[in-house]
Amino acid sequence: MATIRDIAELCSVSVMTVSNILNGKTDKASKDTVERVLDAAKSLGYEPNVYARELRQKNTRLIGVIAEDINMFTTPPIIEAVMAFCEENGYRVLVKNLRMYTRWKDNWYRNDKEIASVVGPAVRELKSLKAAGMIYIAGHSRDAEPFPEDPGIPAVLIYARSLSGKCTSVLIDDAGGARNMTELLIGKGCRRIGLLCGHPDNLHTIRRLEGYKEALLAAGIPFDPELVVYGNWERAKAAEETRVLLERKADAIFAMSDEMAGGVYDCLNSMDLTAGKDISVAGFDDHVIAGYLHPALTTMKLPLARMGREDARNLLERIGSGETECPVITCRCSLVERDSVAEKK
Amino acid sequence: MATIRDIAELCSVSVMTVSNILNGKTDKASKDTVERVLDAAKSLGYEPNVYARELRQKNTRLIGVIAEDINMFTTPPIIEAVMAFCEENGYRVLVKNLRMYTRWKDNWYRNDKEIASVVGPAVRELKSLKAAGMIYIAGHSRDAEPFPEDPGIPAVLIYARSLSGKCTSVLIDDAGGARNMTELLIGKGCRRIGLLCGHPDNLHTIRRLEGYKEALLAAGIPFDPELVVYGNWERAKAAEETRVLLERKADAIFAMSDEMAGGVYDCLNSMDLTAGKDISVAGFDDHVIAGYLHPALTTMKLPLARMGREDARNLLERIGSGETECPVITCRCSLVERDSVAEKK
DNA sequence: CTGAAAGCGCTTACAG
């Protein structure tokens, strides 16, 4: 590996001139020298030694990403977008995977103390690596404070809301997505839209419920609490709750996740009913399964890539500007119409 | 951040004594000193400066992972397993995502030159980071040489086969998986098993076809080339080919991927036929969609986590031992029986 | 059992 010194010797200049030129401070040297140094660097295949540079400088070009679980279907598209943006802007990205799901199955998000015991070391490692910024990708929306001791560097939360306001938060427009889906259903003539929710205390649940109510209100349809049932984001429970909704004469079922919509289909199948024919069914997420359910599921697509990009953009901006204001950024979902919602006869 | 020097001053010893002790060379110091230094390190919250260490040492504790695309469903579980194993053994993992799919859609694996133009910089970066080892995660099986110029450090390929033998290759036992699935089908009484393949020149295709033939041979069933059709791993084409297979009186359809099995279901649905009732259908992968297809799809689960672990294990072993022999490691699939295969009446 | 010195490859004031 060629070093700055090799270049200096080759060009008969000092290492610091080379350093200056390589760092773009070309006004400090004559055009001739600049050219000779640049040529030499190229011909020697010079690559700066990251360790030497970062040891000396206080600021690195490293962004640390902490993902609660890269096996959750929402995480890889976000990471991909974050990496793309950061790398285009000359930052390296280091991903730490907390493996929450493997560790504790579904129970992990109930236990903030255990989470802290896993997040802590990851944050410490990134700080000892002198990361210029940190991105925390939560598995789902909630109020969270992954950096209890002030991170000390710009930080962004995706999918979670920071209570302290010390991090930017990037969130899904849950209310808007649910409102739009409910409007679609109303437009098709549905009047008794059953809402199959996730856990009651979950932020996605709360916001999507708001959106549902807004749409009803705007259409002048009275809100009937009987038509709102709670599941646990899982397929099996969703199938059970579907039966309840059907007994209550729902003429459409809007599930808050595609996996739960899978449960709705299970129930319909067992009763020889068909989505989009006997009853309209809608999901949320645009998970891969949506297109393979039969009939294909109409759903709201999560703006994962956009969230990743907005997130990285905000972070790099704050790193560059020293801005300390941390906004809450909300990204819109988009409707994907397939075959499970039909005009009501 | 506390440094080695702070500890030295606090304990009134030299920095090198501290360095020795912190690196486990405790035989070079008195028990008393060891204890005092360790205590001081803990109370100061000492974290070694990675940059300083890696600058000085030739060997780092960094494993570089290059993924062709982390959005492929096979990749995250592999990365997760790799990270888990490496971190348990004190290695950091840096993931580079090549974003092949985003760049070139489905065409990327046909163009080795363009691939090289993207892989090259990633490899160079990892080498300039002095990675102790490299892992390349391909999107699918093929003969590949991601490190055309000798990597110079231990390297492992997942999902691809190295022709040069300069990398360990970790592969799926495609032949075994296909053999087992075919045996299952034969055991259920099927005699005309239609095989819905991927691209003809693809390694998965070739090996799974072998396994299929082996099972037929063992059962004394003559191989009928009419029952083998080729798709392109995609759903739509698979639906078309299913029709061909049905015309040729297949009594079961074994699709080489779950996504193609989705196409089989599309065709059956359009003809009012049901998998597991009118005809047996089997897939390969155990992709999430398998459980949401209706009836749920019987398939072969890919050993992704095991591949990741075996891979990391081999790499760390070779880093530790200096062993240069590069084995080809094959991991078995496991059968997941659901509802799409039934006893033939 | 312990330490003084050199050096990894770079950047940062400072001087000329």
Add this chain to the structure above:
DNA sequence: CTGAAAGCGCTTACAG
């Protein structure tokens, strides 16, 4: 426009 010197935090021979 150019350079000599110091130093980032650590480890590596070498000496005592």
